[in-house]
Amino acid sequence: MTAGSASGPAVEPTAPTTHASEPSREPRIEARTLKGFSDHLPESAARREWIMATLRKVFSGWGYMPLETPAVEYADVLLGRYGAEAEKLIYRFPDMGGRDVALRYDQTVPFARVIAQYRDLPRPFRRYQFQRVWRGENTGRGREREFTQCDVDVAGSPGVIADAETLCIAAAGFQAIGFERVRVVVNDRTTFDELGLSKGDIITIDKLSKIGEVGVINELARSGHDEADARELLGRLQDAPPPPRLKQVIAAAHDLGIDPGSLVYDPTLARGLDYYTSTILEVVSPDYASGSLGGGGRYDQLIGRFTGRDVPAVGFSFGLERVSDALASIGGLDHVHASPDAVVIPMSTSTLHWAGKVAAAIRAAGRTVAVGTEPDRPLGRQLEGATKLHARFAVIVGEDEASAGTATVRNLSTRDQLTLPLSEVPTRLA
Amino acid sequence: MTAGSASGPAVEPTAPTTHASEPSREPRIEARTLKGFSDHLPESAARREWIMATLRKVFSGWGYMPLETPAVEYADVLLGRYGAEAEKLIYRFPDMGGRDVALRYDQTVPFARVIAQYRDLPRPFRRYQFQRVWRGENTGRGREREFTQCDVDVAGSPGVIADAETLCIAAAGFQAIGFERVRVVVNDRTTFDELGLSKGDIITIDKLSKIGEVGVINELARSGHDEADARELLGRLQDAPPPPRLKQVIAAAHDLGIDPGSLVYDPTLARGLDYYTSTILEVVSPDYASGSLGGGGRYDQLIGRFTGRDVPAVGFSFGLERVSDALASIGGLDHVHASPDAVVIPMSTSTLHWAGKVAAAIRAAGRTVAVGTEPDRPLGRQLEGATKLHARFAVIVGEDEASAGTATVRNLSTRDQLTLPLSEVPTRLA
Structure with missing residues (x-):
């Protein structure tokens, strides 16, 4: 159980070991947590530990190494990369020395900083990172202000094998924790370029599963396309064969042993973030109907912000809380117990x-x-x-x-x- | 290797997979970390993971359950407990909604909050918690602004078995990670009360291992004691037998299986923090000469601040970085590798x-x-x-x-x- 807003009715302790003594003399402070910040009581914490331990085994099995970065960074390290809307969500404050600092917003930018900062790291550099991030979101169903991201990335390899490996690990990781019917959906961003689709068009197409074909066509029409053109455009996109590089990526993923049935090409897969440059992927499961479990792709120009020259990279990421909830809902965590035997x-x-x-x-x-x-x-x-x-x-x-x-x-x-x-x-x- | 200030000379990557392309058009941001905040590159991160995984096994073996609390808390939850000097070190800032919030300073106060907030937790409630804390310290050798604490506590049990269990787990945990010659040094705060020692005296006596007997006597003399009295007081303290409750604690620790040779009574053990009410302990090893590896004790009045009535508790805590460094210095982490086989x-x-x-x-x-x-x-x-x-x-x-x-x-x-x-x-x- 994640204990946040919903911690169940407060019941006075009835256990015999409570030791009541004189009331404290200091003013009593209300025991409470901030909205969007949750305690993980033992049952929830044990489940998180089990998932992370299982994933560590899979990811290190593929040669990925752990990395931890600080929670607090110089603000300028984080700013200028996520977009204006996202940056409003960054927790930013002056520290005791008046430095402009901010809490980690994701793990990709700190990863890029690490690649730039330690130039003698081996290349390709494969790392996994499971840490918390903070975003001042409007809280809502499944949207917390503090959550744990699980990231797997490889930097320094431009070739298709790195992309293929990412697909394989995504499938292997989710299968290991219990999503037996996981599907890795894959596309290449260049598909959109070839059809002359704008960034705005991509954002619209990204909504296909939410608003349907008619919705997408209407939205494309509203944004300047002729309606017939929009319909034709969507049709051509849906029929588009995988571009040559993606074909190689898929072949390499088969070589590396991915179950072919778990890898699905979808030319309409878009992914919102605009830093992806080629392969994009999303992980879905028939056991989880509320969207994707995780996603990622290749981003060959993100690290260049620090290094001054681009370092190719590809990886994927998911939120631990969402995956844990999804797994719990299919009974996939019933075997994990915090209580002693x-x-x-x-x-x-x-x-x-x-x-x-x-x-x-x-x-x-x-x-x-x-x-x-x-x-x-x-x-x-x-x-x-x-x-x-x-x-x-x-x-x-x-x-x-x-x-x-x-x-x-x-x-x-x-x-x-x-x-x-x-x-x-x-x-x-x- | 912990990579912070000392990351070795920056060497241009020579690995063949670097993909140089057009320089980025955006202004280049210097890749750097804040003073007192360290990256844990794979070798360091792997060692940390191994230590934590090993400790989890020991602590859960004794019936302790994991707990995670948020990094950010309402400031009033943290304030008023650590003392004025410590509170200056708390990272405190207004969040987007103007709430007065602060970063976790230790894990004991959040643990106390949890005990107060979820009243239907089992009692006694045993938990371990391995999370980061933030303190705006002057940085220096082994003093970081962000570090990881490992805490083990049991709340709701006033009896001597809980104290004894704490001593056993402290020994078992450090032995499991490789400190074979670990010693748990134990005392009871009431020893000082019986000799009429003030809080200031206790702080002075706490320096015994650093400034020696003469130093302590001089400092006691400076703070109002007659020099002869100070000498006699220290002598009486050094000869003081364990108070009756501590005798029971030690007997119970023997019953629970602690190696008797690893448990040492020291009537001059003081521990700085003034919230301890009875048993206090420190973990030392001949393999680590720079002080204690960790410490703790019984604090029966800390939780009352939230609940309005006291809940007895006992536990111990240590800094992961210090323990990891100490272990590395005796070769105890040479078997842990981040690199693939x-x-x-x-x-x-x-x-x-x-x-x-x-x-x-x-x-x-x-x-x-x-x-x-x-x-x-x-x-x-x-x-x-x-x-x-x-x-x-x-x-x-x-x-x-x-x-x-x-x-x-x-x-x-x-x-x-x-x-x-x-x-x-x-x-x-x-």
Whole structure:
């Protein structure tokens, strides 16, 4: 659960371990978060960790290396690249030294800065980067002011294999986290140039899935095209074969092992951002109906802003929160739990020693376990606490167990319980 | 390598894949980072990831759950807790809506806010949190303005087992990442109360390891104590037995399995922060001479600021950068590499298909591999690129290999190479 605006009804804690004492003397501050900024409580945070750990394995498997950049940059590093509307959303302020600084808005511009700043990096330079970005958006469904971007890019390689690799990794990454039916939709920006489409036309065509053919034709007509021309233009675009470079990219992606069925050419795919120069891609899934899961493309002129000469680059990016929500909605995160597998309950302080041994054995078997911190409480209340924690098992350690070298494993759903020798306890928690 | 001020001499890229084209028309922006803010280039980022992944395993093994909070908070949530001097270091600014906001300064106050805000969290609530914090410090050796804190805390448990568990996890965490000789030094704040020591005295005693006994006695004398009294006071403190609660904490830590040799009582341990109410701890290692690796303690009155009534809590915290540097200095991170194990080099576009199969087999065996993106370049230059990347192996795929179903594995250090059937390639990369 992401806890932001919707954290459920506030319920007074009923757990027995709350320690009420004298009220604080200082003025009480209301515990609250800013609109568009969310806490990730354990269940949500565990899911995020699982997704990122899975993606790290895939991306490093393809030779991509991690990168982290600062949250705060000189404002001039970020400004002048995203467009005027976007720049209004940048969190920008003077720091203690009066420097004009700003919070990271995306990871592509910091990546470009890194490429320019450290000139002895290997080329091609493949990196992944999973960090937060901040945008002062109007908040709304799925639009937060702080969110985590997952970016994968390769700089320094102009060839089609780099584009192909990007398509393969996009498919492999989403498949690894559970989107089995993922599709990578691909196009080349030069398709539009050849048909003489303007930037405005591209933005209109980008809305095809939202407003439909009629909508696009009407909007093209409103922006100066004759209606018949607009209809013909859209038709010609829809029938356009992939340009030669894209054909090579697709062939290379097949060579690199992409499942051919998961790679789809769509000549109407546009992508809003205007810094793409050739291949563009979007990742979609029949399991997620609300748009694309992520996207990217080749941007051969973005890095030149810092270096003074262009460095070719291609990559893709997605928002972790959207992907996590989409995955959760198809049950793809049901196997991830923040709660420990078990709570070991010492029934008195004198059994803590044996409880410690039992917990260590469970831990050594790779399972997660909390030890009850209040052995003097009645067993019933300790079991309630374990249930509230969503642990699946309680492992009860009383005097009998401590002297016999056993522990009593209780399934907290079925309430079945069984007293076992220590050596058999960890496997019982499977 | 952490790349901040010291990134080594800037060398023009010599790698063959740089694609020079027309200079950008926009004004060139200098690629640079703010003082106190560092990029983590792949080698450094990989080490950080390894440390955090290892710690996650340990902390979740003890039943601790992940938590993430926003980077930006209402300023009043953070203010009034750290003290006036510290508050000057908080990055504070008005957001687009004119709200008074601030960047996270530590993770304890956001943790306290979370405990207060979500009242149906399980109690005790165990969480770990690894996020960045920002402090406008004067930068200096090991003092950055942005750094990552690793925090482990349990709220809602007043008993000694929670304190004991904190000591155990501190030892277990540092041992897991490679500080085999770690010591957890422990004390109880009430020791000072019983000897009638003031807050100022505690701050002085906290300097014992830095300024020595004579220094402490002189400083105590300067602050109003008679010199003989100061000497006697320090002597009595050094001889003070652990107070009864700390004895129970230590016994419980032994019950929970801490190596008794790694737990050390030191009645002069003070810890600067004044919110600790009982147990205090510091983690030290003979492998790190420049102070403590981390510290913490029990703070039973901090959360009350939000809730209006106190919630007991205990935990510990450390800076990832310091721990990473300390570990690197004893060779404890030499096994962590960002570079892929191998680069598969297709010797022409027509062998890309077989190169893709070879790379997939290597990946399936759990190894990391990049595929060369410029198959038309001479082999020598492709090998140079793989060497510059610090890959250990090149796997060469020419026409002969492609038709025979083999690949040539070249050790990039020894330059030995051997042509092998595909099935034997992955094991050769060990």
